[in-house]
Amino acid sequence: MSSGTKRALADIIRRPLITEKGTRLLEENKYLFEVTPGANKIQIAQAIEELFSVKVTKVNTFNPPARQRRVGKYLGTRSSYKRAIVTLQEGDSITLFPEV
Template sequence: MTESKRILADVLLRPVITEKATALMEQRKYVFEVLPTATKPLIRAAVEEMFRVRVTSVNTLKPPRKQRRVGRFVGYRTRPKRAIVTLAEGDSITLFPDT
């Protein structure tokens, strides 16, 4: 595996499986947790390389961090950056393979 392909494979951390993300799959939109430093062109290249699909758009979001408290100490839990990837007509990603 070349260095550039390894870097692209490290960009996508995991798919997000929630009720809202599952509903978006019907519209050819897939949600992934990505590295905080990932850019839209890098996310597009990673999805196209890993899943062999055509990406039409990438939207990113960083949810607000959550406050956590342990006794009198207040801290924050980080929230990972997410990317909503829209695929071209006719393309799809199989996240749940039939076994």
């Protein structure tokens, strides 16, 4: 795979999300990621498989609503984003925290 294509796949996955729900999902071999809003499920699966060398069996995506934030008297909104729950094949795993 060319380096340009690999870079494009790396841009789809912004970061893993470490939340209460995300840590509960780890027990079911599911991982939670923040992805670019324009990415579809096929692109997300390809990016995860290429970056982490695992087999993806299922991808669920959702767009949480943008929240309003107040700074003093000014009211604004946080930028919206897209989340993806990625289910891996049995036996595969992603190391989110390397051994220290």
